[in-house]
Amino acid sequence: MNTYKSHVEKSECPIAHALDVIGDRWTLIIIREMMFMGKHEFGEFLEAPEKISTNILADRLKKLSSLGIIDFIEHPQNKTKKLYYLTDIGVGLIDVMVEVILWVDKYLSTAPSPIIENIKNHTPEFIEKTKKNIQSWNEKNL
Amino acid sequence: MNTYKSHVEKSECPIAHALDVIGDRWTLIIIREMMFMGKHEFGEFLEAPEKISTNILADRLKKLSSLGIIDFIEHPQNKTKKLYYLTDIGVGLIDVMVEVILWVDKYLSTAPSPIIENIKNHTPEFIEKTKKNIQSWNEKNL
Numbered sequence: 001m002n003t004y005k006s007h008v009e010k011s012e013c014p015i016a017h018a019l020d021v022i023g024d025r026w027t028l029i030i031i032r033e034m035m036f037m038g039k040h041e042f043g044e045f046l047e048a049p050e051k052i053s054t055n056i057l058a059d060r061l062k063k064l065s066s067l068g069i070i071d072f073i074e075h076p077q078n079k080t081k082k083l084y085y086l087t088d089i090g091v092g093l094i095d096v097m098v099e100v101i102l103w104v105d106k107y108l109s110t111a112p113s114p115i116i117e118n119i120k121n122h123t124p125e126f127i128e129k130t131k132k133n134i135q136s137w138n139e140k141n142l
Numbered sequence: 143m144n145t146y147k148s149h150v151e152k153s154e155c156p157i158a159h160a161l162d163v164i165g166d167r168w169t170l171i172i173i174r175e176m177m178f179m180g181k182h183e184f185g186e187f188l189e190a191p192e193k194i195s196t197n198i199l200a201d202r203l204k205k206l207s208s209l210g211i212i213d214f215i216e217h218p219q220n221k222t223k224k225l226y227y228l229t230d231i232g233v234g235l236i237d238v239m240v241e242v243i244l245w246v247d248k249y250l251s252t253a254p255s256p257i258i259e260n261i262k263n264h265t266p267e268f269i270e271k272t273k274k275n276i277q278s279w280n281e282k283n284l
């Protein structure tokens with residue numbers, strides 16, 4: 001592992017780099033809402049069961065946009081609203097999210113869930129289907 | 143995606159559950175130090191390039207222990223010190239960590255690195271080798 005160590009000392013560690021971007025509970029909850037729940041609007045994110053506050057939500061959406069993980073368009077029915085969506089960089093986080101789900105299921109979760117069973121037994125298919133859902137929204141709206 | 147949605151509304155979302163545990167920059171930096179850098183001591187964690195403060199470090203080590211992600215033994219050379227190590231739950235986070243590294247490499251990182259190339263081209267072998275390093279420390283010390 002010494003070579004990895006010397007790499008970390010020479011340049012920034014990729015995990016530290018990632019955590020600057022996504023190492024925050026609320027940031028990943030917003031990404032979850034967009035990735036798996038098909039949410040696109042500020043008001044929809046507020047409805048997430050974790051009850052994100054408006055100021056944190058506004059802050060994290062701004063941060064995610066500036067980092068290129070999400071982007072937005074004007075809402076077609078309401079010029080004062082925005083429709084947020086995941087960019088390719090954001091969609092690329094699906095493998096991280098799925099590994100998080102599988103880790104929780106394996107080590108922390110106790111309640112059985114047919115959805116988790118599906119993700120566990122058909123991981124590549126679940127990832128493919130989620131990406132297709134996102135792509136089909138993008139094709140219709142962007 | 144509606145089935146997933148109804149699951150999330152009925153019980154706690156696994157991503158939210160995970161973020162309660164690991165959704166924090168410092169927590170994952172400590173796990174990184176233990177997992178890839180072979181660090182085990184309080185003083186060693188303080189030396190990480192991100193410069194974690196002693197009070198945050200103490201808090202996160204306590205949290206990680208109470209969650210069963212890490213555990214500790216008395217330092218064989220110094221009774222006032224502890225040796226921290228990853229439990230099976232902690233080691234199970236390696237797939238999440240590796241996906242984070244691969245995501246950063248694919249979308250954020252620009253500087254080429256032989257170590258990242260190695261992780262990218264030999265992911266299962268890298269995971270296996272890391273697990274073996276951890277296991278061999280455990281066999282010697284626990």
